[in-house]
Amino acid sequence: MKILIVEDDPDLRRQLVTSLNSRSYTVEECEDGDEAVYLGTEYEFDLAIVDIGLPGRSGLEVIRAWRKAQRDMPVLILTARGDWQDKVEGLESGADDYLVKPFHIEELSARVNALLRRAAGHAKPQMTYGSITLDTTARSVSVNGEEVKLTSYEYRTLEYLVLHAGQTISKAELTEHLYHQDYDRDSNVLEVFIRRLRQKLDPEQTLNPILTVRGLGYRFALEATD
């Protein structure tokens, strides 16, 4: 999952980047409105975190510009004032949720999680597909009630596929959303992750949760059982 952080305060930005990175998100950062408009319209993100009080072009303008350019990723706004006029204006400009500064990083993480799930059409943090259960809050996976140990990259790959269940995701898209821009995009790495995931989730090869669509990409093929 690729997240854009638009925050002018360097300390807070660094904190956000570090903590979101440690939660296995791919993070891009920028500090002013103009760059944010550019990044958000030119590249695809799964979510954006925008500080309203940016110097120059305000956060509200940034969001309006994105929405005008048909960018519909969920947007979480950060506001320091926290009065309702601010919040309502932010949400009216196209944001999906707000967080008043100061906040706990756990709170931010929970909101980000909820927004990502919501964008994928899931209301609850736990998603069950047959015997496989994905918990986006705990960032854990269990098969038949037993937790499966996944590395951060393996989890991210699985989560992305699950949140887009039924859709065929190209290798390019997966790489784009899972890794930093400067990451070595050798497609073999992705294949390795997929193979390991298949082994960990389905050692007996009875479920076949991840299908390879030849020439196109991968697809999470299980039906949700809620």
Added chain:
Amino acid sequence: MPGSLQARMLWASIVMLPILTIFAGAALQRAFETSLLTSEESQARLHTYALLSSAEFIESELVLPRTLQEPRFSQVQSGLSALVFDSSGELKWRSESSSLIDEELITRIAQIEPEPGSSRFSHLKADQLFLYVYPLIWDIDGLEYKYLIAILHTDVESMEELTTFQTQLWGWLLAVYLLALLLQYLILRWGLKPLNALAEEISGIERGETTDLKGRYPDEVEPVTRNLNRLIDTERHQRERYRNTLADLAHSLKTPLAVIKGAAGESHSLESYQRLIDEQSDRMTQIVQYQLSRAVKSKDRPLANAVSIHLAVERICSALSKVYASKGIEVTVSGLEEKSFAGDERDLMELLGNLLENAFKYGRTRVAVSASLEEHELLLLIGDDGPGIGSGEHQTILQRGARLDMSTPGQGIGLAVCADILSSYNGALEVGTSALGGAEFQIRLPAAL
């Protein structure tokens, strides 16, 4: 440009008054000159008539006595002379006093041919003379005999008189000018005195000797002082408020700081120390948030203009529907049309935002907002179908920082801010049970007119 009103007006007078004075002086001088000339002319005419009365016509000839009644015609130095020419310009008679007159001048006068019947008066400045010429036609037995009578009078006396007049005139005008300036200065001093007094009083306020403008001022200045007093008053209240808020903030931050400081001295495990810091920083956040919300809340309501409650509810609900999209909450609104709030829009947003957010947060699927007018009160109900609030907790929940449920995020100050806002509008906040089964917040506000 000079800075003070007084200086400006004085400068204007110093420049304008001389112009006026010069015009007035010139006009007076002109009038005096005209009257001098007029009197010279009429004197000359009188001399002509006297001359004619002593003239006789003998054998087609005008005959004048050697000595006339007027003694000055006989004195050489008198400055008054008379000459008589015939129609051919030949000098027929001259007074004894005319012996000193230049022959050249006499020739010039002889050449004057005035219109018959009209006399001519002129001032020959080069010759220092007034000249009066009178054409005379004598009609005897059908024959016309034409003569020209000239009266010459020196202008020395008149010119002296004029000079004296001028000296006196300009002297007096200068005196009037200086006096006018002095008077103007005094008038200005007196007229601007209230302004000086005002400045003095204001600097008294600056020095802290007095708190408002007490003096009585002229009608023109009165509105200024009235508004100044109002401004000073507002400003003082604001300052007090800021001081109170600051003091509140500082005092309430002291406790968590003291806890943290104290904890440093105690032997805590890293984990429990972290937890303590976390708790206390939460507490401080809450305090700051509360004071911030109070700062947002406007205390001075200028002329209360009506703010549509319906619009505010709709805006906030559609915003909250986004935030709580996963709950799919259905909002029913009734009786809000035409209801308005007489106050600041931000206060209304703050009030409704906090209460509606609670409803969205705790409600399961439904939120209801309704309004009704009861006598002089506007009753606004915001209810949800959540777990509700037990009657024992109705009071607790309205206190600052009190929260019954710690699992849903929030600062726990929303309701306290609502209560604060409402009390500043003489309204009230109560908690009850909604028809939907959950909590219901009842807002009472004095009805907007």
